[in-house]
Amino acid sequence: MTRCTRRQFLVSAAAAAALGGPRAPGVASAQTNVKLGTAVLGDYALAGPFIVALDKGYFRAEGLNAEFIPFRGGPDLVKAVIAGDILIGAAGSTDILVAREAGQPLKMSATHTEGNHFTLNVSPEIEKATELKGKA
Numbered sequence: 001m002t003r004c005t006r007r008q009f010l011v012s013a014a015a016a017a018a019l020g021g022p023r024a025p026g027v028a029s030a031q032t033n034v035k036l037g038t039a040v041l042g043d044y045a046l047a048g049p050f051i052v053a054l055d056k057g058y059f060r061a062e063g064l065n066a067e068f069i070p071f072r073g074g075p076d077l078v079k080a081v082i083a084g085d086i087l088i089g090a091a092g093s094t095d096i097l098v099a100r101e102a103g104q105p106l107k108m109s110a111t112h113t114e115g116n117h118f119t120l121n122v123s124p125e126i127e128k129a130t131e132l133k134g135k136a
Contacts, residue, residue, distance in 0.1 A: 031065035
């Protein structure tokens with residue numbers, strides 16, 4: 001099982017704190033590079049908090065030089081976290097639970113989506129669910 005160093009834990013905690021909102025300004029020392037990823041499945045619902053935190057400078061304020069990396073889905077994101085390519089990833093809990101069941105050393109710490117965030121993207125001419133019948 002991969003262990004997290006104190007520094008990695010502190011970077012993760014600072015990144016999580018940055019997602020929660022702005023902090024009081026402090027004296028910034030050297031910025032710590034950190035890569036963050038989310039699964040992007042047609043929309044950026046999971047990526048929203050990361051994008052807003054980057055745009056508002058919350059990571060910088062915590063001494064983090066954060067880079068956002070979008071992934072095509074949860075499985076690719078989970079592989080990147082396990083490989084150490086990114087430090088923190090936001091994906092659906094199913095992907096994380098499947099990886100844990102397979103013995104992968106992942107931890108799920110929080111959720112930022114309440115309820116079901118799935119969307120069904122359709123052509124503009126589809127206005128009712130019944131119009132989907134027979135469509136591929």
